[in-house]
Amino acid sequence: MRAVRYILAGAMLCLGTAGFAATNTSNNNGFRYKWKDTSGHSYFSDSLTPEAMMAGYDVVNSQGVTVRHVDRQMTADERAAAKKIADQKAAAMQVEQQRQRDDAQMLNAYPNEASFMTAKNAELENFEQATRTTRLNLQGQEKALADLLTRAGDLERAKQPVPGYLTQRISEQRNTVASLRATLQRQQVAKDAAKVKIDAQLQHYRQLKAANGG
Template identity: 30%
Template sequence: MPVKTEHRTLRVLLAAGLVLPALALAQGKKDEAPKKLYCWNENGQRKCADSLPPEAMAAAREEISIRSGMRTGEVQRAMTGEERAAQAEEEAKRKTEALAAETRRRTDQAMLTSFQSEDELRRVFSERINLVDNSINTARYNVTSLREGLVTLLRSAGERELAEKPVPEKLATDIRVRHAQLLYHSALQSSFERQRAELDVEIEDILQRYRQLKASDAPGARVAMDLPPKPRQ
């Protein structure tokens, strides 16, 4: 092998020996998880740490890159039991409204041509009635429970004031939160009770229409009501 070729090969090998460790080091740094800070509020104070303590797992927090100082993420706080219950009731309310719309659509399409008796027609509404009634009962239970809890908290605060002792901030906060929850669930109860009353009116109106058409089940009456001709038996 010529001398120049040997020198060139040696230089290539030496360069590779220097470059490969550098590439491996760079790759290792690249594979490392990016460092970040977690920042949250605790008792009115902002705290930050590179690892999240157990007591802060349910708190709302920001994630900040240590390398760039930029916020890279945000996690909402975990919902309380009361908030989860409220969310479930909101979902029940949406389901009730959606079921009501579907029932109205089906009623308008096929009420008078699909049911042979009022009992059959009433069964269409049984699911809606049960759902609304269950929602009312749940809301009433929540209102009663929240009211009793609020009375207990207010009694504790009143006793401290009568004893000329300061009311702790946590107790005052619990009173405000419980009062807000009571107002929300009271409004929800009223909404469900209003739906139930409207449902009774709707059912009675449809039954009246059904009775009228059954009483005058003639081709002329069916055309006037924009209904298809009654199928022959």
């Protein structure tokens, strides 16, 4: 029975010694934590406290030298604002990278200004061809509308009723003419915008060629 007690006492002594060693290691790792509150008062601690994490802290070695600084924890609003800024920077970087790719592609596609203008003039010709086609169609539809109106006018002057089908045709023809006029206007606006864009592209192309020694 006495032998059992000795064994148990020895086991407890070993456990106590191990626990002390573990505690001593965690509390004597050679580092302390230093931080300041909102009033500027400094605090030191052997362990990292919630107050230190909220304020931001310095890790100090056994010689009192700061070896690392850790910023304070951000609030939810601050984290959201930081994420928004990071997302904006990432988006701006993507735009810049795409612009660089586009510039490189432009220089590769057009070795000189003559080739550039040949391609751009072809683009403008497409716009011009579309407006010419619409304009000719509009002229034909306007003439058809004028003929219908003349027929209706002749009947009215002859004191004869205008048939319903003719009235319907006139209404439909007016809608056709109005639609074509709107289309022609949109095409003209698009052509003018293309001219402005091409002028800007030409200036940019010249700048790229100059920057690349071209």
